[in-house]
Amino acid sequence: MKCLSEKMLQEYLDGEIPKIRRNQMKLHLTECDRCRQRAASLGATKDLIIHRLKLLDPAEMPTARVLNLTGAQSGQAHPPFFRRFFGRKVRMPVAAAAMAVLFIAGLSLGWILHSQPSALAVSSSEEGFLPLYIASNKVVMALPFKLDLTDYEPINHPGLIITQEESR
Amino acid sequence: MEEGKRPDSEGADLVEVLYKEYFPTIYRLGFRLLGNSEQALDLTQEVFLKLYRRLNGGPPVTEIRGWLYRTAANLSYDWLRRKCRFQKISASRLERTEKDVEQELIDAEAIQAVREALEQLPPRDRILLVLYLDELSYDEISKATGFRKSSVGTFISRAINRLAKQLEKGEKP
Numbered sequence: 001m002k003c004l005s006e007k008m009l010q011e012y013l014d015g016e017i018p019k020i021r022r023n024q025m026k027l028h029l030t031e032c033d034r035c036r037q038r039a040a041s042l043g044a045t046k047d048l049i050i051h052r053l054k055l056l057d058p059a060e061m062p063t064a065r066v067l068n069l070t071g072a073q074s075g076q077a078h079p080p081f082f083r084r085f086f087g088r089k090v091r092m093p094v095a096a097a098a099m100a101v102l103f104i105a106g107l108s109l110g111w112i113l114h115s116q117p118s119a120l121a122v123s124s125s126e127e128g129f130l131p132l133y134i135a136s137n138k139v140v141m142a143l144p145f146k147l148d149l150t151d152y153e154p155i156n157h158p159g160l161i162i163t164q165e166e167s168r
Numbered sequence: 169m170e171e172g173k174r175p176d177s178e179g180a181d182l183v184e185v186l187y188k189e190y191f192p193t194i195y196r197l198g199f200r201l202l203g204n205s206e207q208a209l210d211l212t213q214e215v216f217l218k219l220y221r222r223l224n225g226g227p228p229v230t231e232i233r234g235w236l237y238r239t240a241a242n243l244s245y246d247w248l249r250r251k252c253r254f255q256k257i258s259a260s261r262l263e264r265t266e267k268d269v270e271q272e273l274i275d276a277e278a279i280q281a282v283r284e285a286l287e288q289l290p291p292r293d294r295i296l297l298v299l300y301l302d303e304l305s306y307d308e309i310s311k312a313t314g315f316r317k318s319s320v321g322t323f324i325s326r327a328i329n330r331l332a333k334q335l336e337k338g339e340k341p
Contacts, residue, residue, distance in 0.1 A: 005219070010325040049328050052282045052335060053301050055275070056200045058208070064191040065209055069180050069220050151311050 001028045009042050044114050184234060192242050193233075193302070200298045201244045204284050207279045211247070215239050237304065237312040241295050248291035285334035293327035300324055 001023055004012070011017050012025050029036050194215050198208030218239050222229060229235045229265050276306075286294055309324075310317040 006325050007322045011306075011321040014306070014321065016321060028341075045328055045332050049297070049331055049335075050301060052278075052331075053200070053286075055279045055282050055296060056203070056286070057196060058199045058205065061192055061195065062205060062209065064187065064195075065213060066217055067184060067187045069183065069217065106271065164302070 001025075003032060004028065004039075006038075006042070009035070009039050013039065013043050013046060171221055181222065182223065183216055186219065186236075187216050190233070190236055194236055196246065197237070197240050197298055197302065200301065202247065207247070210290055211240060211243055213243045214243055218243075226227065231311075234308055234311045237299065237302075237308065238314075241299065244293050248294060281338050285331055285338050288334045289327065289330055292323075293330060296323055296327050297322075297331060300327075 004025060008017075008025065012022065017025060029039055185290035191212060194212045195208050197207060202208055203213065215236060216287050219229070219232075219236065222235075286297070289297075295313065296309065299312055304312065306317050306320040308313070315321075315323060
C-alpha cells in the first residue's frame with residue numbers, strides 16, 4: 001500500500017473510512033514509520049485545536065428568549081421582490097404577461113426613437129425638472145419620468161425639433 | 169418527528185418544541201462563531217423563524233437537525249462575510265470578581281487568543297471547524313455547508329492546519 005495522503009489520514013482519524021479500508025490503513029501504519037509519525041502529529045494537532053476551540057463555548061447557557069413568531073405569522077419578513085410587489089404569489093402566466101408588456105413597450109419606444117421624430121416638446125413645471133414628451137410623426141408618448149435639463153445643451157439633430165413650451 | 173413536516177396552525181407549537189430542543193445546539197454554534205451572546209441569540213431566533221416559515225409554506229423538511237445546522241451555517245456565513253467581527257471580551261467579564269481571579273484572567277487571555285486566531289481564517293474554515301467541533305459526520309457537514317462529502321476531509325485538515333499556524337503566530341513573543 002502507498003503512503004497515506006493527509007486527506008486519508010484526516011479521514012482515518014475522524015473515523016470516516018469504511019472498515020475494510022480502515023484495516024488496510026491500520027496495517028500500513030504499523031509498517032510505515034513515516035505515516036505513523038504523520039498520523040500521530042495530525043492527531044495531536046487535531047486534539048489541540050479541539051481543546052482550544054472548546055474554550056470558545058459559552059460559559060453558561062442563557063435562558064432561551066421567547067421565540068417571537070409574530071413577524072412570521074403573516075408570511076415572510078423580507079419576501080422576495082415580486083411577492084412584495086405583486087402579492088403573495090406570482091404565477092408564471094402573470095410574470096410572463098408582465099414580461100411581454102415590458103418587451104412590447106421597449107420595442108415601441110425603440111421604434112419611436114428610431115423613426116423621424118417631428119418634435120420633442122418639453123413643457124415646464126418645476127424649475128430644472130421637466131416632464132418629457134416625445135412625439136414622432138405617428139405617435140405621441142409621455143414618458144413617466146422627469147428630465148433634468150439644467151446642465152444639458154440643446155441637441156442638434158436633423159428632423160428633431162426641441163421646443164420648450166414655457167421658457168424661464 | 170424527522171419525516172416531512174408540513175404543519176399549518178399547529179406550526180408555531182411544533183417550532184416551539186423544536187426551539188426548546190435545539191436551542192442549545194444552535195446557540196452554541198452561533199456563540200463559537202460570532203463570539204457574542206447577543207448575536208448568538210439573534211442568530212438562533214432567525215434560524216427558528218426561518219424554520220417556521222419553511223414549515224408553513226415551503227417544501228417539507230426531511231431532516232430537522234441537518235436543516236437547522238445548514239441554515240445556521242448559511243446565516244453565520246453571511247454575517248461573517250459582512251465583517252461581523254468578534255468583539256473583545258467584555259469588560260464586565262474581565263472585571264468579574266471570582267475566587268480565582270488569576271485563573272480567570274488566564275482563561276480569558278486563552279479565549280481571546282483562540283478568537284483572534286479564528287478571526288484570521290476565512291468564514292468557510294471557521295464554520296467548518298465549529299461544525300467539526302460539534303462532532304458532525306462528514307456527511308452532515310457536507311449537507312450543512314454544501315461541500316462535497318469527498319472534499320470535507322481535505323477542507324477540515326487545511327482549516328486545522330491554518331488555525332494551528334495562527335495560534336502558533338499568536339504565541340510567539
